[in-house]
Amino acid sequence: MLVEMDGYDQQMLLTGPNYTLEQLNKIYRHAKKHASSSLEIMQFLCSYYQFSRIPYDATIQVEFVIDTDTGRIYSPTY
Numbered sequence: 695m696l697v698e699m700d701g702y703d704q705q706m707l708l709t710g711p712n713y714t715l716e717q718l719n720k721i722y723r724h725a726k727k728h729a730s731s732s733l734e735i736m737q738f739l740c741s742y743y744q745f746s747r748i749p750y751d752a753t754i755q756v757e758f759v760i761d762t763d764t765g766r767i768y769s770p771t772y
Contacts, residue, residue: 701762710745732762
């Protein structure tokens with residue numbers, strides 16, 4: 695599963711286990727309780743939920759986008 699973390703300060707790509715939108719929302723809320731920046735959230739997801747950061751490439755199509763500015767998680771349309 696590929697997830698893009700999109701925020702004002704940076705964009706990151708993560709690869710990890712397959713989760714539903716509902717599960718990803720729950721995981722993100724959990725991560726936000728333990729982190730104060732998008733970088734710390736990414737590190738938390740990698741440490742506790744088996745995600746790995748990969749080099750960012752805007753041409754890669756992802757399953758979900760986590761907008762760290764609004765907290766919204768959605769599946770993009772291509």
